Structure formats: C-alpha cells, structure tokens
Amino acid sequence: MKLLSNSRYKKMRLALLIFSFVIMNAHFILAQEKVQIIPQPSSIGYGNGTFVLKDKVTINASEGLQNEVQFLSALLQKGFSKTPKLVKKGIGILLKIDESLKDKLGEEGYTLSVGRKGIYITGATATGVFYGIESFRQLLPVDFEFEKTYKSVKIPFIEITDKPRFPWRAFMLDESRHFKGKEAVKNILDQMSMFKMNTFHWHLTDDQGWRIEIKKYPKLTEIGSKRRDTQLSRKSEERVGEPHEGFYTQSEIKEILAYAESKHINVVPEIEMPGHATAAIAAYPWLSSMGVPQEVSVTFGKLDDSFNIADPKVVTFLTDVLDEVIKLFPGEVIHIGGDEVNFKPWEDSRIAQDFMSKNGLETPIDLQIYFTNQISNYIDSSGKRMMGWNEIMGTDIHEDDGKTSAEAKQKLAKSAIVHFWKGDLKLINEAVEQGYDVVNSNHWDTYLDYTYERTPLSKSYAFNPVPEGLNKEYHYRILGTGAQMWSEWIPTVASMEQQVFPRLAAYAEVGWTTLENKDFERFENTLKLIKQRWKLMGISFYEGD
Incomplete structure (x- = not known):
C-alpha cells in the first residue's frame, strides 16, 4: 500500500475539516430554521x-x-x-x-x-x-x-x-378621538406582551373626549365624554351623523391596570395640558383661556382654546385631577401632553398678560414652560416623573407663521422626560446634551395612523431611536421608542388593527433587538408564522406589500 506524503496528508486533513465545518453549518442552518x-x-x-x-x-x-x-x-x-x-x-x-x-x-x-x-x-x-x-x-x-x-x-x-436594547418599548392608544373599550385594550396588551413591549401609553383626554372618571369633577365624563357628531374626513364639513361617547370608570381602569401588571406592562396615562383642553372646558367653562363656552369638539386638529393657566383656580383643578390619576396609576411616569398649544388666547387675555408681566415671562412659550415646571414639580413630589411631547422644551416645532418664535428664557425642569415626535432631529441631540432623558417617537417613523404607503413595514423596521451621529456618551439618555395609534380617522377596532398589525411586531424588534441582530428578511419570514397566529386569534391585519 502506498503511503501518503506528509504534505498530501495535511491537505486531505484540511479538506476533511472544511467538509465537517460545512456539514455542521448545514445542521446549524436547519436547526435555526426551526426557531x-x-x-x-x-x-x-x-x-x-x-x-x-x-x-x-x-x-x-x-x-x-x-x-x-x-x-x-x-x-x-x-x-x-x-x-x-x-x-x-x-x-x-x-x-x-x-x-x-x-x-x-x-x-x-x-x-x-x-x-x-x-x-x-x-x-x-x-x-x-x-x-x-x-x-x-x-x-x-x-x-x-x-x-x-x-x-x-x-x-x-x-x-x-x-435582553432588551432599550428600557422603554411603548405602544400608544388614543381613545379620546375614538373610544375602543376595555376588551380592545386587553387584546392590545396581549399582543404587546407576546412581543415583550413593556409600556402602554394611554391617551385619555383631548378636545374630542374626556375618557377617565375623575370623582371630584363628575362633569368631565357626564359632559366631556360625549360629542354630538364627528368630522368625516380631513378638512371636511361632512359629519358622520351620529354621536360618539365612552369613558372608563376608575374601577374599570383598575381592572385594566391589574391585567397589564400580569403581563409586566407599565401603563402611562396621558392627561393633556395646557392645550387640547376643549372637552374639559365644555364641562367646566371657567377653565377657558378665551372666556367663552365650548362644546366637545366634533372636528380634529389644533384648536383655539386652552386651559387658562394664569388662573390659580385652573392650576388647582389640574393638580386635583393629577391627584386622582397619581393615586390610580402605580407606574413611575405621568404624561401631560403639552403639544400644539395655541398661544393667541393667552396673547389676547388680560389675565394671562398680567400674570406674565408679574412673573417676568416674556413670551407665551415661557408661560407654558413656567406652568409645565409647576406641574413637573408637583408630579415629582409624588415620587413620579412628568413626561411630555417635545414642545415642552420651548422650541416652536410647527412654525405655523413661517418663522420660529422667540427663544424661550425659561428652562424645562431636568427631571422631565422629553417625548420627541416632531422637528429637526438635532433637537434630540440638544435635549440629551442638556441632561434630559428622551423617548424618540419621530412621527415620520412611528405613527400608526399613517398609511402603509407613507410608512411601510420596512420603514417601521428600519427605524433607529438613536439619531445618527449622536455621541455615544449620550446614548443611555435615549430611553427607547413608542408607536403611536392616533385615532381621529380610525373609528373601529377592525380599522385600528389594520393600522397596528403587522407594524407593531416591527416596532417591538426596534425596541428590543440590537442593530447587529436585525435582519428584515429573517423578520419577514418569522412574521408569516405570527400572521397565522393572528388569523387564529381573529385579529385583522394589513396584508399588502
């Protein structure tokens, strides 16, 4: 028998090792497909x-x-x-x-x-x-x-x-515009749980409906939870032609909170102030900045009136409401909105102007920050933290008149959590560099009421809450992200599900999975199995591209 040379033996041994590696890799791939x-x-x-x-x-x-x-x-x-x-x-x-x-x-x-x-x-x-x-x-x-x-x-x-990439992995449901009810909320919590999303952001008050029982102010739900009609489509004078109403008793909220707790989901209530206040003003007209009666709004958008925060009685009303909210919700964060405030009523109000002059407040933005800090300090005193949309920092992110408003002199309390939704991404960098914690919910990437043409599944999946170029020393300040289900034009549970699913699964992976482990093709393959589950659960989901 002819013996192999040492060099040929080494070559054959190397070939055998390569072959073994390929076989082992093949097994790895087959096994991986099962998980x-x-x-x-x-x-x-x-x-x-x-x-x-x-x-x-x-x-x-x-x-x-x-x-x-x-x-x-x-x-x-x-x-x-x-x-x-x-x-x-x-x-x-x-x-x-x-x-x-x-x-x-x-x-x-x-x-x-x-x-x-x-x-x-x-x-x-x-x-x-x-x-x-x-x-x-x-x-x-x-x-x-x-x-x-x-x-x-x-x-x-x-x-x-x-383990998760971010500690804040949220889904927001707006029930002011269209009330969905506790069974729909529980079903959402079930899906959040499956995807390890840990924060349910509950938008409970706005111009079009007040959805939470406040025992000290019963008219908030007796009057504020009902509207006589609803705008049919954007900028339209057409109406649905029927009233809309609904609210949660505190007993029902406790039931939902217990259910969320069993799923390890924290619930963050949003009580809008100082804007988006029409439903509350309809119940208690003395809360108004304009000083005229209002009805619960049947139209959507940025409305004229807001809370008259220069009146101490109005601030007391808001802290009274917060007292009941703080007692009811066990979580560490209370969201106060703070977005889309119309400043003209304050500019036209002698009460507001006198208050601003007395307290050295030069602009309406300063007045809002001054008030926001009052509320932040009040919430801090209860052992919780205040959160608000990024207008609370004092930047005009809307530029409605084509120019940026004068820079605010007042500075937001450092304990506040800034919820970014609109504006130049450099505002996030500025916030974290100034010492604020930020949740990034950039509307172009995370708003679920947007169509799939505007925000396709691939765009939802590709979203990175950490802005490109942000210095690594500030990355820990980005707490995470939220996906927002605004419901102005989403009246039914079925229409809501079409907007939420399958994008909710993409946002779950944005919040949990590290960038190096993300793979859209792998995600889509796994999503096929999730869709089969949804069909068995009776969940409606978008099946387009």
Missing part, C-alpha cells in the same frame, strides 16, 4: 436533538413566580387540554429567579435552555422569566393554543440568552 422568534433574541445556540414536550409535563418554579406559573399553565392547558402539575423536582419545565443574572441581563433579560433534561427558563426577576415564557411560546406550533389537542410537541435543543 423563529419576534423580537429576535440576543443570541441563540443550537444543539443536536429535540426535547419531547408531553401532555403530562410538570412545572417546577421558584418562589414569587405565581403569576408566571399561571400564565404558562394556561398556555399549556390550551394545547394539551390538561393542566400541568406543579412539582418540586423532575424532568419538565423549570422556572427560576436567579438574581445574580441582573448584572449581565438586567431586569428584563432571561435565559431559555432546552435539553435532554427539560426546559429551563431563568431570569433575574419575574419579568425576565415571563419574557422567557413568551419566547418559549413562539417555539410551540402555531395552532397550539387553538382547537387542536396535542399529545406531544418536539422542541429543538437550544440555548437562548436575551
């Missing part, structure tokens, strides 16, 4: 084999995970038609809190391991464990929660380590 999760996890490692999850599976959980056990049990019961038993040991599903992971994965990160001995979901907190369960949920067959009963399910051996 499709939105938002894409930080890292996924693949093993060789599958775990057979049977209908007699058991759950072993750490103390403090009763909510997570209940959620997982209900999920498995839907697919197996059996409620899993809770045990202290054995092969099955282990849910574990490991506080030592906090440095590595933060409050919301988790690990998900599937191997021969079972399924292990670990987080530094209950929130992390919950998100691990949501990822595990997407490993199950699409129809697992619907109709068909399974005896067993095969899950590939995997190791997932995951």
Whole structure:
C-alpha cells in the first residue's frame, strides 16, 4: 500500500475539516430554521436533538413566580387540554429567579435552555422569566393554543440568552378621538406582551373626549365624554351623523391596570395640558383661556382654546385631577401632553398678560414652560416623573407663521422626560446634551395612523431611536421608542388593527433587538408564522406589500 506524503496528508486533513465545518453549518442552518422568534433574541445556540414536550409535563418554579406559573399553565392547558402539575423536582419545565443574572441581563433579560433534561427558563426577576415564557411560546406550533389537542410537541435543543436594547418599548392608544373599550385594550396588551413591549401609553383626554372618571369633577365624563357628531374626513364639513361617547370608570381602569401588571406592562396615562383642553372646558367653562363656552369638539386638529393657566383656580383643578390619576396609576411616569398649544388666547387675555408681566415671562412659550415646571414639580413630589411631547422644551416645532418664535428664557425642569415626535432631529441631540432623558417617537417613523404607503413595514423596521451621529456618551439618555395609534380617522377596532398589525411586531424588534441582530428578511419570514397566529386569534391585519 502506498503511503501518503506528509504534505498530501495535511491537505486531505484540511479538506476533511472544511467538509465537517460545512456539514455542521448545514445542521446549524436547519436547526435555526426551526426557531423563529419576534423580537429576535440576543443570541441563540443550537444543539443536536429535540426535547419531547408531553401532555403530562410538570412545572417546577421558584418562589414569587405565581403569576408566571399561571400564565404558562394556561398556555399549556390550551394545547394539551390538561393542566400541568406543579412539582418540586423532575424532568419538565423549570422556572427560576436567579438574581445574580441582573448584572449581565438586567431586569428584563432571561435565559431559555432546552435539553435532554427539560426546559429551563431563568431570569433575574419575574419579568425576565415571563419574557422567557413568551419566547418559549413562539417555539410551540402555531395552532397550539387553538382547537387542536396535542399529545406531544418536539422542541429543538437550544440555548437562548436575551435582553432588551432599550428600557422603554411603548405602544400608544388614543381613545379620546375614538373610544375602543376595555376588551380592545386587553387584546392590545396581549399582543404587546407576546412581543415583550413593556409600556402602554394611554391617551385619555383631548378636545374630542374626556375618557377617565375623575370623582371630584363628575362633569368631565357626564359632559366631556360625549360629542354630538364627528368630522368625516380631513378638512371636511361632512359629519358622520351620529354621536360618539365612552369613558372608563376608575374601577374599570383598575381592572385594566391589574391585567397589564400580569403581563409586566407599565401603563402611562396621558392627561393633556395646557392645550387640547376643549372637552374639559365644555364641562367646566371657567377653565377657558378665551372666556367663552365650548362644546366637545366634533372636528380634529389644533384648536383655539386652552386651559387658562394664569388662573390659580385652573392650576388647582389640574393638580386635583393629577391627584386622582397619581393615586390610580402605580407606574413611575405621568404624561401631560403639552403639544400644539395655541398661544393667541393667552396673547389676547388680560389675565394671562398680567400674570406674565408679574412673573417676568416674556413670551407665551415661557408661560407654558413656567406652568409645565409647576406641574413637573408637583408630579415629582409624588415620587413620579412628568413626561411630555417635545414642545415642552420651548422650541416652536410647527412654525405655523413661517418663522420660529422667540427663544424661550425659561428652562424645562431636568427631571422631565422629553417625548420627541416632531422637528429637526438635532433637537434630540440638544435635549440629551442638556441632561434630559428622551423617548424618540419621530412621527415620520412611528405613527400608526399613517398609511402603509407613507410608512411601510420596512420603514417601521428600519427605524433607529438613536439619531445618527449622536455621541455615544449620550446614548443611555435615549430611553427607547413608542408607536403611536392616533385615532381621529380610525373609528373601529377592525380599522385600528389594520393600522397596528403587522407594524407593531416591527416596532417591538426596534425596541428590543440590537442593530447587529436585525435582519428584515429573517423578520419577514418569522412574521408569516405570527400572521397565522393572528388569523387564529381573529385579529385583522394589513396584508399588502
């Protein structure tokens, strides 16, 4: 037998190694195709084999995970038609809190391991464990929660380590313009939960309706929650031809808050001030800057009147409202809007002008910042933080008369969170450099009432909340992003769903997934499975390009 030369042996050995690498890579790709999760996890490692999850599976959980056990049990019961038993040991599903992971994965990160001995979901907190369960949920067959009963399910051996890119991952629902009701809100919370979105921004007051019960001021809902008609389309004199109304009692809000808490979703209420105040003024005319009676607006846009914030009684009214809101909502942030204030009523008001002169306020923008700081300090005193749209910094982002208003001398309180929605992106840079935390919801990229022609799915997915060129030392000041569902022209739940889905999934990945792990083609492939789920759930979604 002819012996191979040393050089030929090395060449053959190298070829064999390359061949082995290709085979291993092929296995990696095949395995990877089995694991499709939105938002894409930080890292996924693949093993060789599958775990057979049977209908007699058991759950072993750490103390403090009763909510997570209940959620997982209900999920498995839907697919197996059996409620899993809770045990202290054995092969099955282990849910574990490991506080030592906090440095590595933060409050919301988790690990998900599937191997021969079972399924292990670990987080530094209950929130992390919950998100691990949501990822595990997407490993199950699409129809697992619907109709068909399974005896067993095969899950590939995997190791997932995951944590979010941003701490603020929000969806906003405007219910002032069109009231949707608590079942629609709960359904939205369900979808947010599946995609690990942690903040529900609830727009509850505006010109066209006051949607939250305030016990000290009952007319806010007796009068302010009802309008006699609704504008049919933009800049149109046509009307729908029927009244619109609705509001949440505080008892109903508590029910929704408890539901959100079970999904690890924080609820941020938005109570608009000092503009977008017509519904409140209709209920209590003495709140008006113009001094004339108003009705709950049937038209949309930037309206004339606003709260007369130069009157101490009006400021007391607003802090009274905030007292009930602060007591009701357990979260750390109260949103006060602060956008699209019409300054002409203050310019024409002797009360406002005297107040400005007395307090050294040179412009209406200064008056707004002065008031906003009063409210910010009041909210701070309760242990919470104020948030508002980026007009609260004093920049005229509208330039309605073709020129920028005089620069404000007043400076916004540093504790305020600036919610950017409009204007030059350099305003974000200026805000963070001045020490403000910012949530970036640039309307061109995140407004869900915009058509898919204007904001296609690919544009939603491509959005980066950190502006290009922002110095890295300020990146931590960008808390995250929000997707806004304004409802002026979105009257029904079905029409709302068409606007929200599938773009909500894209915004979830914007908020959670690192830039290097984003891949639109991979996202679209995974989205096909999510769409199958939505169909089974009865959710309407946009199916165009």
